[in-house]
Structure formats: structure tokens, C-alpha cells
Amino acid sequence: MIELIQVSKRFGDALAVDDVSLSIERGELCVLIGTSGCGKSTTLRMINRLIEHSAGEIHLEGQPVREFREEVLRRRIGYAIQSTGLFPHWTVARNIGLVPGLLKWPRARIRERVEELMALLGLEVEEFADKYPSQLSGGQAQRVGVARALAADPDILLMDEPFGALDPITRESLQDELVRLQARLNKTIVFVTHDMDEALRLADRLVVMNHGRIIQQGHPLELLRRPADGFVESLLGGADRGLKEAALLPVSQRMTALDDAPLAEQRVSQQATLREALSIMLWRHADCLTVVDAADTPVGQLSLRQLVGAGDARAAAGRTDTDQAAG
Template sequence: MIELDNVSRLFEGVAAVDGISLRIDSGEICVIVGTSGCGKSTTLRLLNKLIDCSSGDIRIDGQAIAQLDAQRLRRRMGYAIQNTGLFPHWTVARNISVVPRLLNWPTERIEARVHELLELLGLPHADFAHKFPSQLSGGQAQRVGVARALAGDPDILLMDEPFGALDPITRDSLQNELLRIQSRIHKTIVFVTHDIDEALKLATRIVVMDQGRIVQHDTPVNLLNHPANAFVESLLGQGERGLKRASLQRVAERMLPLQGTPPAFSVAAQDSLRQALSLMLWHRVGELCVRDNEGRAVGLLPISALLHGATA
């Protein structure tokens, strides 16, 4: 879907992006992570020609974007940013419909798309379509920003620190919402963040950048198990890699058959091992009952299975 071949971008002779090559497959969430000034947001803006490459090539579906009209290219891509960029004097519905209007969609199709996206993002159309951005909470405004990015039904969604300004509870909620939506729409998402926990939670594959270069491109699990260098290891948090890895694994992967009376304290089968460990520490117990979505006891999670990787 997206290929970068030895791409660089210079500003006044200084390389913000320095000879990077990358392939992003269709339908994956590729998260670019790194410290401030590492070139991650510059890389994102190169993809939709908000800025041009100083050298190298970028291809979308095999076609070099240098040969494409910038406006047409951007209408094929959704773009969501940290501060939403909503037009304050337009209603939510009109903000979302910007790209479909530019694409000359019929009015009926635009109205149906706005309704569909508001419902998809948990914003009932009857309650939110006619509101203005000033009447929304931060989380609601960010949802509208994502809806606007998806409005033209683009194959590619670019997201530049979209949840960075939100409080932790709202941020976690929107991360979960993004994963839920992606499970239904299967877009190719390029997501920029400086938060490694956010990257680990969302990514199919993670690109770690440092000083304008890619230092590692791998799955979250492989990144944790095999950091390429000391910088990646420090970014992951040397003392917390075990907990971060536990956050990627589900209780259902480690639970054992339930025998006898279920333990007093329970964990959901789809919760992470990190959540299970937290419950064990909080309640000072060495095992938990595992329950399914209907609350039925379906297994046992002893701390030994968590520590030693035993499976049912």
C-alpha cells in the first residue's frame, strides 16, 4: 500500500528525515514512535505532500506520489491531528462533510455518511449533528475529527498525535474506540505518537525513529523481546519491559482448566496479563477465576501460569 524508498527531507540543509525506507501493508496500523524532533511528524506530512521530499520516492499502490496532484492525493487520505482542526463556526455535520462535498457526493449520500460515522463513533446523530465544536468535550471533538478524516471513505488514514492532548481516561477510551473501528473498516492507518505504551497497544507494526532515521521496524512483541539497540531499549523502559509485554497478552492465552470451587476473585478472559497481575497484587492472591463475557467461570489463572507461560 505505502512504500518509502530512501526518503529524505532537509530544512535549511539539516535532515529532519534522513534516507528512510519503509513498507506499510494494506490494512495494518503502523505506529511511528520516537522522541520529539525525531522526524515522525515530518514523515507523516511527506505522505500526503503537505511537504515534498528532498530526495527519494514515495509510492501509494505502486504509483509515485510525485506524479500525483496534491489536492487529489489528500482527498484519498484521511488526516486527523491533535487539536482536531475543526472549523469553529461550522456544525459537527458540516465539519464532517467537508471532503465528501469536495468530492461532489450527492446530498443524500453525504447525509447518510455523516449519520453513519457519528453512530460508529458513539456520538448519536440526533444529539451531535447540529452542535458546534465549542459545545463538545475534548474527547467528543477528537471523535468528530476522526469522523471527518474518515468521511470520504479513504483507504489510508494519517493520524498525528490525535489523542496527545486528552486526559488519560479519555485517551484510553479513544484508543479502544480506534481498535474497535479498525476491526470493522480495515483501513491502512499511519499513526504518530511519542507514547510507547500507546504504540504498543495500537500497532500492528511499530517504526522507531531517532534523529531522522528508522532504527527498528517490527511487531510490538518482537520489539519488546529484541530491541535493536540501547535507544530502543530505553524508549521501551528497561525496567518495565516485562509489564509491557504482559499488557499485549490475553488471560485466555494462559488460563488453565478450572477444577473445583472457583477462586473468590475473577478476571475476564480478554483482559491482559498485566491487568491480572495487578488484581493478584491488589487482592494478595495467587490465582484468579477466569470468566467469559457472560460472566461464566471458564478457567483458572494461577500466578505460575503467568510467570512460566503455561497454557491450557
């Protein structure tokens, strides 16, 4: 869907992006992460030509981005940023309908699309449609920003630190919202963040950048287990990598079938993460949990020994490409 081929970007004598090659598949959520100034936002903005690349090629579905008229390209690609970029004197509904309006959609179709997206993002039409950005909380404004980016139903969505300015609770809520939306809409998303927990939680493909270059890319579990070098290991959390891995794996992957032994008093959902299960064990001083389904019916058990056991089906399935360093 998106391909960068030996792409570089210079600002005067400074090399911001250095010979980057990256292929992003249709429907993939690709997260670019690295320290400040590593080139991740510049890389993102070159995709929709907000910044022009200095060398190399960038293709969308096999076509060079420079063959598109800039305004046509940007209307085909949704773009959400940290500051939302909402027009302060426009209502929520008008902000969301911006791109469909530019595309000359009929008013009835725009209204229908705006209402559809507001419902999808948990914004009651009656309550929010006629409000102005200054009347919204940070989380509500960010939801409007995402809705506007999705308004013309683009195949590609670029997100540059979209949740970076939010408090932890709101940020986690919007991460959940994005995961839910992606499962439903299956967009191709390129997401920039400096928060590793956010990156691990969201990414199908994790791309680590440093000094304008890609150091390693692959599925989050692959990078956690086999970091390419000390920089990647440190960025992933160093000695905390085991806990970060546990936050990616569901209890259902480590639980065992019920036996004749009495059920453990403490319970955990089969959809909870191993990290959440470990937290319950530590908090409740328990070394075994009863695993329950959505109806609170026991379906298995999880011991501390099983929780820390090696291997998991998700990594074995090879959900994405193996680690690779881009030089």
C-alpha cells in the same frame, strides 16, 4: 499499500529525515514513535505531500505520490491531527461532510454518510449534528475529527498525535474506539505518537525513529523482547518492559483448564490482559484466579506461576515481520 524508498527531507542544512525505507501493508496499523524532533511527523506528512520529500520515492499502491495532483491525493487520504482542525463556524455535520462536499457528492448521500459516521463514533445525531466545535468536549471534538477524516471512505488514514492533548481517561476511550473501528473498517493507518503505552496498545507494526532514521521496526512483542539497542530498550521502558509485554497478552493465552480443586474466589475475564490479572492478584492478595467468559461462567484458572511463564502463542505465530533495522 504505502512504500517509502530511501526517503530524506532537508530543511535548509538540517536533515530531518535520513534515508528512510518502510513498507506498510494494506489494513496495517503502523505506529511511528520516537523522541521529539526524531522525524516521525515529517515522515507522516510527506506521505500526503503536506511536506515534499527531498530525495527518494514515496509510492501509494505502486504509484509515486508526485504523479497525483496534490488536492486529489489529499482527498484520497484521511488526515486527523491533535488540534482536530475543525472549522469553528461550521456545525459538526458540516465539518464531517467537508471532503464529500468537495467531491461533489449528492446532498442526500453526504447526509447519510455523516449520520453513519456519527453513529459509528458514538455521537448522537440529534444531539451533536448542529453543535459547533466550541460546544464540544475535547474527546467529542476529536471524534468529529476522526469522522471527518473517514468521511470520503479513504483507504489510508494518517493520524498525527490525534489524542495527545486529551486527559488519560478520554484518551484511553478513544484508543479503544480506534481499535474497534479498525477491526470493522480495516483501513491502512499510519499513526504518530510519543506515548509508548499508546503505541504498544495500537500497533500492528511499531517503527522506532531517532535522529531522522528508523532504528528498529516489527511487532510490539518482538521489540519488547529483542530491542535493537539501548535507545530502543530505554524508549520501550527499560526494566518495565515485562509489564508492558503483560499488557499486550490476554489471560486466555496463559490460563489452564479447570481441575477438581475448588474454584478461586477472585475472578478475571479471559479477555483481560495479564497485567490486569497481576493487578488483581496483588490487590486481592491472591495467587490464583478463576477465569470466566463473557457470561461469567468459569472456563479456566490462572496461577501466578502460569502468569509469569515464558512464551506465548501470539509471538510464535509470527503475526508480523521479524525485527529489522533500517539503515
